[in-house]
Amino acid sequence: MVMSMAACGDDSGSQGSSGSGSQAESGSQDSSEESSAASDESTQDSGEEASGDEGGEEASGGEEHESAGTVVLHEPKDLGGRTIRIGLWWDEYWDSNYQTLDDVTAAGGSYSNSETMQMKLDKIRDIESRWNCKIEWVNLGWDGITESINTSITAGTPDCDIYLTDPQFGIPAALNGYAQKISSYAPADSDILNDQVVLRPFNVLGSNEYLMCTSDNYIIPSGACYMAYNAKMLDELNLEAPEALAEKGQWDWEKFAEYALACTKDTDGDGNMDTYGYGSVFTDTISAFLASNNAAIANSTTEGLSDSKTVEVFNFLDRLYNVDGSARPYQDDWNNDQLALFQGQVAFSIVRPYMLIDNAPNVDFDIRICPLPVGTSGDGTRMPVILVNSYFIPIGVEDAESVYLVFEEMQNWFDGDTYYRDDPEWFESAFVDLDQVELAYQEGSKTGDDLWNSIPGLDVGAVFYGVYVNKDQTVSQAIESQKQIVQDGLDAAAAGIK
Structure with missing residues (x-):
């Protein structure tokens, strides 16, 4: 499968007069963090826009929309109250800690589309009931998430069940063998191995076995150069x-x-x-x-x-x-x-x-x-590769199949109806007229x-x-x-x- 993958180099790799210029060494973190955080505005601003809440207008619940494909709802397993922790480096506001939109705003979060944000919160409640589990986004910070990946996973006791990663440390994690193979935990009828409405593998040197990203990254090219x-x-x-x-x-x-x-x-x-x-x-x-x-x-x-x-x-x-x-x-x-x-x-x-x-x-x-x-x-x-943020399940996580299925359900908060997920307003606002918008999609x-x-x-x-x-x-x-x-x-x- 050929996929348009995402961003020209986000790492600065900027060096001094020595001119070594290594893209993966000194000077790369600050600019990469800044660049990644900024480019992520198209996918995760205020913690809810990863799923396309940039639009500001309420999605129309009264309309019927064509499904992008089939997402199988798997038989749940009783996880005994387990908390599935997802590590990242900013605050997210749709997990077991938030019941209502008021909870989100009280915690300092924001959203631009109340209907889709409520859909996310409702999906969390549904998963909690079906799987007898909790879900928690864990803000480890930029330095903290790289430290967690490099220390807790190698110690055999990963801090998180899933990590969201910037390409700067996600790709090395996969290359260093820190991630479980997708094929080892994803059922044959899972979304990622079929229609990929919700999740897609991310290809690294010809291998799509370790990293995954949400499929909306390939609909609206917000990370393109x-x-x-x-x-x-x-x-x-x-x-x-x-x-x-x-x-x-x-x-x-x-x-x-x-x-x-x-x-x-x-x-x-x-x-x-x-x-x-x-x-x-x-x-x-x-x-x-x-x-x-x-x-x-x-x-x-x-x-x-x-x-x-x-x-x-x-x-x-x-x-x-x-x-x-x-x-x-x-x-x-x-x-x-x-x-x-x-x-x-x-x-x-x-x-x-x-x-x-x-x-x-x-x-x-x-x-x-x-x-x-x-x-x-x-x-x-x-075009230059679009390097999107990607997820992986680290080695050492028990019952990775259930972790994946819970995560797939969570990311399918739109129940296969991509009308609610794919809001192009933020992306299209970058360009001066409709001809430029069309060109941006074409090139992207x-x-x-x-x-x-x-x-x-x-x-x-x-x-x-x-x-x-x-x-x-x-x-x-x-x-x-x-x-x-x-x-x-x-x-x-x-x-x-x-």
Whole structure:
């Protein structure tokens, strides 16, 4: 099964002048936490929007809606009052601690759709009665959840029956053998092994046996990465809209390089460039241009860093940063590099919906999205992988089948009627008009499977820093020095998921 998986690198991996640039090491946590938390606004804001409560309008209970598929309601088992604990790093407000909407608000929670929030609370009551159990979301904090995963599971006594994880620590947990196989606990007629209305497996290096996520992540692409541009800047230069060029098959690397160079200017005549054609954080830059060229570094157990398509990507970036000078010099400051588009310092960048929602209202120009420019070996069908938050049941959890079935029922609070779950209002509010919304869905539906920024130890950032920041290596030298490191990292990862 091919799935569109989710987000260009959320980890900063930002390094100092040493230029090691490892995406999984120092500096990655703070920005990844910030980025993950922000991107999660589309899926879990205020604890209830993970299921699509962003809409604000009451769902219409009087209408009949088409079911997305069949979800089998399994025969319950008496769990003897067991509390099923779900670990995460923020507060959720629909578990056994909350009986009513008033309980939620009294505890400091909020919701934007009272009907769907009540449906969640009602589902908890139903599960408690059917299974004789309790359900508890446990806010372990960002540092606490990684510590819990790395200590309690290895000790054989996991703190939680289920963990919700950011890709930064969820994928390593799966690779390190901390998760039970889905096939070992999910019944043959379970949703995740059939229609996947509620839950889907999350693929890691060809294995979909360990991590799972809610299926709504693949309906509304709120975690997708898009190329965005300053429309005012292009209009002032009489440059045709990139999305219009894309429709005519004319939006490729050459045209992008032409546009980027045209937008690179010394606007105040002081001899220094004030605006550049392109700028973003290095993780998003690498991920986006790899996708645009149908290239991948880590989508299989064989390193793709030295593949000819990947080499083409880094050579093109070398043109932007070192030859044309149309890419903004890397500041090695995560927010500075990531938000340069909103500061009017670059014409093009890579963004996510939450960035547009948070920042676009504060600028005096339209920010529009466009397809990625098609690379030399690309065909316009790929996008960076969308890295969604995912769940796993750790090794050491007893009766994992019952835990899974309770969790499946809980996440099916909408009883298979996805009308209640899938509210696109938050996502669509990121874009300036309906044409842009349509384009966002179109681009967000494209597939991606390169996990280079989520597997520990690959250190792809060293190539970026060596060639474009420190400028002490050529592309070929940087790739040659790193390709075995990437292969060793993939070998270690593959060993962990066998």
